[in-house]
Amino acid sequence: MPNQERGRMSTAGKIIKCKAAVLWDVKQPFSIEDVEVAPPKAYEVRIKILATGICRSDDHVMSGNLIAKFPVIVGHEATGIIESVGEGVSKVKPGDKVIPLCLPQCGKCSSCIHPNGNLCVKFLLSRKGVLSDGTTRFTCKGKPVYHFINTSTFTEYTVVEEDSVLKIDADAPPEKICLIGCAFSTGYGAAIKTAKVTPGSTCAIFGLGGVGLSIIMGCKAAGASRIIGVDINSRKFEKAKAVGATECVNPKHHTKPISEVLKEMTGDSVEFTFEAVGQDETVIEALASCHMSYGISVVIGCPPPSKMLTYDPMLLFTGRTWKGCTFGGWKSKDDLPKLVSDFMAKKFDLDKLVTHVLPFNKIKEGFDLLHKGESIRTVLTF
Ligand code: PAD
Ligand code: ZN
Numbered sequence: 001m002p003n004q005e006r007g008r009m010s011t012a013g014k015i016i017k018c019k020a021a022v023l024w025d026v027k028q029p030f031s032i033e034d035v036e037v038a039p040p041k042a043y044e045v046r047i048k049i050l051a052t053g054i055c056r057s058d059d060h061v062m063s064g065n066l067i068a069k070f071p072v073i074v075g076h077e078a079t080g081i082i083e084s085v086g087e088g089v090s091k092v093k094p095g096d097k098v099i100p101l102c103l104p105q106c107g108k109c110s111s112c113i114h115p116n117g118n119l120c121v122k123f124l125l126s127r128k129g130v131l132s133d134g135t136t137r138f139t140c141k142g143k144p145v146y147h148f149i150n151t152s153t154f155t156e157y158t159v160v161e162e163d164s165v166l167k168i169d170a171d172a173p174p175e176k177i178c179l180i181g182c183a184f185s186t187g188y189g190a191a192i193k194t195a196k197v198t199p200g201s202t203c204a205i206f207g208l209g210g211v212g213l214s215i216i217m218g219c220k221a222a223g224a225s226r227i228i229g230v231d232i233n234s235r236k237f238e239k240a241k242a243v244g245a246t247e248c249v250n251p252k253h254h255t256k257p258i259s260e261v262l263k264e265m266t267g268d269s270v271e272f273t274f275e276a277v278g279q280d281e282t283v284i285e286a287l288a289s290c291h292m293s294y295g296i297s298v299v300i301g302c303p304p305p306s307k308m309l310t311y312d313p314m315l316l317f318t319g320r321t322w323k324g325c326t327f328g329g330w331k332s333k334d335d336l337p338k339l340v341s342d343f344m345a346k347k348f349d350l351d352k353l354v355t356h357v358l359p360f361n362k363i364k365e366g367f368d369l370l371h372k373g374e375s376i377r378t379v380l381t382f
């Protein structure tokens with residue numbers, strides 16, 4: 001029996017003790033802890049994480065902008081290897097390379113059944129921080145630690161449901177393909193699948209992080225001729241241009257609202273706008289920035305909880321379309337295999353999105369880079 005196989009069998013069915021980055025409470029730093037990861041129950045799989053990206057949504061949990069149950073293990077953009085599987089699991093087996101899916105596809109709920117739906121009901125259930133049987137597989141210092149959006153990847157091992165895992169090619173590079181687990185699919189899908197950007201069109205993208213740059217890649221792939229990046233951090237412009245932005249604007253360098261600036265720059269012809277920041281003001285500015293009659297504006301940034309927007313309904317009355325999407329609008333299990341095979345066939349590359357690769361124990365440094373606006377994506381490796 002190969003050593004690797006024997007190693008897997010030696011842990012199957014047993015509790016695994018490993019390192020994980022635990023958030024004990026809101027606004028507290030990550031604490032690297034020894035945690036216990038229980039074996040997968042029926043229709044669940046246990047995954048050894050190989051690489052995981054740092055997304056602003058993880059930071060939103062830490063800051064309280066995104067509600068989660070504490071203590072929690074966040075992280076949701078990863079590549080891993082199946083270590084063991086629970087009873088009834090048929091689609092993956094130990095040794096398979098996988099991407100955990102923050103957006104599951106149960107195949108049975110109203111969103112999964114409808115051709116245009118993608119927000120599976122299992123995603124909403126995951127807000128409670130537990131798996132389908134109502135319990136968690138993580139324990140630390142004798143206390144349960146909760147799951148985060150069906151994934152929890154800032155740990156050496158995690159347990160997810162079979163509906164929340166996608167098998168990928170064995171030779172896929174873990175520290176790149178993990179971005180298909182969130183940033184790339186979210187941004188690229190927002191442009192291609194949700195907005196349906198058209199050839200020759202003009203697009204504006206608010207927020208040039210990992211998600212915003214992936215939107216730019218989608219706009220470019222769809223044949224947009226002008227792609228305008230908008231960010232208050234001009235250090236993002238070089239990266240945005242490297243993936244396809246034709247020009248960039250910093251709202252801080254203008255006294256007029258950015259919607260006015262964009263109108264002047266384009267002769268009032270911005271067809272598609274995207275909000276990839278997660279702030280009220282930019283959501284409204286992005287809406288106002290698209291053409292009053294035929295413009296389409298897509299909300300991708302995660303809005304602060306329990307906040308209501310005030311906007312002039314005339315913005316919509318004149319004909320604009322206002323949309324939002326999670327995970328780009330893709331049905332995760334149906335649509336991601338094509339993104340994975342396109343990546344493997346080198347139809348797009350993810351190199352420019354990954355600005356930093358750090359060992360897992362430098363997770364705090366990874367978040368510092370995000371806070372300072374220096375990184376696009378930092379990927380942590382194990
Ligand atoms: P990021 O923090 O790497 O990028 C956000 C960018 O916005 C940064 O470059 C900021 O400088 C910039 N920014 C901040 N304020 C402004 C402003 N007023 N005007 C213009 N630019 C500004 O984040 P990210 O790319 O990882 O994620 C972006 C958002 O998308 C964030 O809110 C995240 O939670 C959300 C998200 N949504 C989904 C989804 O499925 N809808 C998935 C993943 C991430
Ligand atoms: Zn994310």
Ligand code: ZN
Pocket residue numbers: 104105106107108109110111112119120121122
């Ligand atoms: Zn479903």
